[in-house]
Amino acid sequence: MRYESPATTKEACALLAKEKGSAFVLAGGTDLLVKMKAGMLEPDLVVDIKRIKGMREIRKSASGFVIGAATPNAALSENAALLKAWPGVVEAAQLIGSKQVQGRCTMAGNLCNASPAADSVPALVAAGAKVVVAGTKGKRKLAVEDVPAGVGRTVLKRGEIIEAIELPAKKAKSGDAYLRFIPRTEMDIAVVSCAVNLSIDGKGVITAARVALGAVAPTVLLVKEAAKALIGSKLDDAAKAKLAAAASAACRPIDDKRGTVEFRTDVAGVLARRAAEIAYARAGGK
Amino acid sequence: MSAVLVKTTINGDTVEYACQPDEPLLDVLRNRLGLTGAKEGCGTGDCGACSVIVDGRLVCSCLVLGAEMDGKTLETIEGMADGDKLHPLQQQFIDHAALQCGICTPGFLIAAKALLAKNPDPSEEEIRFGLAGNLCRCTGYDKIVRAVQAAAKEMRGA
Numbered sequence: 001m002r003y004e005s006p007a008t009t010k011e012a013c014a015l016l017a018k019e020k021g022s023a024f025v026l027a028g029g030t031d032l033l034v035k036m037k038a039g040m041l042e043p044d045l046v047v048d049i050k051r052i053k054g055m056r057e058i059r060k061s062a063s064g065f066v067i068g069a070a071t072p073n074a075a076l077s078e079n080a081a082l083l084k085a086w087p088g089v090v091e092a093a094q095l096i097g098s099k100q101v102q103g104r105c106t107m108a109g110n111l112c113n114a115s116p117a118a119d120s121v122p123a124l125v126a127a128g129a130k131v132v133v134a135g136t137k138g139k140r141k142l143a144v145e146d147v148p149a150g151v152g153r154t155v156l157k158r159g160e161i162i163e164a165i166e167l168p169a170k171k172a173k174s175g176d177a178y179l180r181f182i183p184r185t186e187m188d189i190a191v192v193s194c195a196v197n198l199s200i201d202g203k204g205v206i207t208a209a210r211v212a213l214g215a216v217a218p219t220v221l222l223v224k225e226a227a228k229a230l231i232g233s234k235l236d237d238a239a240k241a242k243l244a245a246a247a248s249a250a251c252r253p254i255d256d257k258r259g260t261v262e263f264r265t266d267v268a269g270v271l272a273r274r275a276a277e278i279a280y281a282r283a284g285g286k
Numbered sequence: 287m288s289a290v291l292v293k294t295t296i297n298g299d300t301v302e303y304a305c306q307p308d309e310p311l312l313d314v315l316r317n318r319l320g321l322t323g324a325k326e327g328c329g330t331g332d333c334g335a336c337s338v339i340v341d342g343r344l345v346c347s348c349l350v351l352g353a354e355m356d357g358k359t360l361e362t363i364e365g366m367a368d369g370d371k372l373h374p375l376q377q378q379f380i381d382h383a384a385l386q387c388g389i390c391t392p393g394f395l396i397a398a399k400a401l402l403a404k405n406p407d408p409s410e411e412e413i414r415f416g417l418a419g420n421l422c423r424c425t426g427y428d429k430i431v432r433a434v435q436a437a438a439k440e441m442r443g444a
């Protein structure tokens with residue numbers, strides 16, 4: 001195996017594109033090194049992107065936040081503006097692993113690892129986040145929900161890396177939230193998860209919403225029917241019932257040791273309702 | 287595989303080493319530098335026995351490559367005591383009998399040090415969450431939590 005730590009994204013893409021054997025990006029390494037240890041991967045090349053300028057920075061602008069792809073999740077809650085604007089995204093990212101894992105793991109890595117149960121991904125999808133993908137032929141932007149192609153697979157081509165995650169600026173009277181079900185209190189993988197991001201008007205009526213579910217399909221789901229159930233309501237009981245039904249209807253989960261199809265389908269509705277209640281309160285609704 | 291040359295700072299000392307590109311930092315510390323305080327429990331970032339602090343962030347040294355450490359600042363358990371004088375956390379672990387077999391202890395001490403650096407007055411819940419990435423199969427955790435509470439109090443000068 002070769003280890004490279006280039007100084008620019010361009011160099012990183014060129015190294016990855018040129019490698020004839022197996023090549024992997026190293027950001028936090030909390031998935032990559034575990035897979036190497038288990039013998040699941042035997043890389044010929046590992047490209048450490050942490051020495052590339054801006055990769056470990058959170059930048060705030062008028063259009064929102066740009067989070068460098070190698071920013072460790074522990075840095076997210078230390079950014080007061082980010083925490084205030086997107087508490088659901090920060091909470092989701094910080095549910096991953098232990099403090100030790102938080103010191104290394106990244107949201108971009110969470111996305112590229114492409115686990116259906118990735119905690120930060122539903123929250124990013126609900127927030128309407130985009131990723132900046134750099135390749136040897138230039139850059140392109142993708143919506144977060146368009147990155148996973150299946151379990152453990154993404155749409156990124158050889159020589160492409162995620163350079164940054166872009167979160168939009170927080171709208172007035174909006175709020176986001178993320179909840180997951182695990183049988184423990186921490187250090188576990190989501191059995192079902194749900195993120196809700198919504199905006200309200202002066203009367204408390206929901207004007208826009210995005211609802212995303214995790215761990216109930218091969219990839220994270222953006223559930224438009226669930227969002228529709230919220231829009232135009234004041235999150236009354238009827239709207240919550242419609243939301244829960246739409247969330248459950250969208251589930252295509254598997255049975256495994258962590259949860260059955262029936263359990264996951266039912267709990268998706270429960271989490272959607274509860275996450276919507278938190279997001280609504282954060283938006284200033286009563 | 288060609289070796290990677292690394293120059294880093296460990297517990298205040300400049301250290302140079304050559305390691306294999308896929309060699310975990312934990313193996314570099316233990317096998318090349320003789321710093322055997324960090325232990326390998328699981329090797330997959332679940333148990334925290336190999337905890338070290340890199341540029342102020344708590345990490346599992348089994349989930350870091352030695353090759354990544356060039357120009358970094360590393361704190362390990364070997365740098366925790368000041369000569370013969372134990373760090374308050376170390377002394378309180380002894381006073382509270384917060385260990386039995388001791389394999390997890392260096393990781394707990396480093397993780398507790400990182401926790402108190404960010405939060406000098408943590409609640410019991412914050413301590414338990416903060417140390418959730420460190421597994422102990424002997425103590426049942428309670429004495430560890432009491433030792434950290436006592437050390438936090440001592441370090442705040444309260």
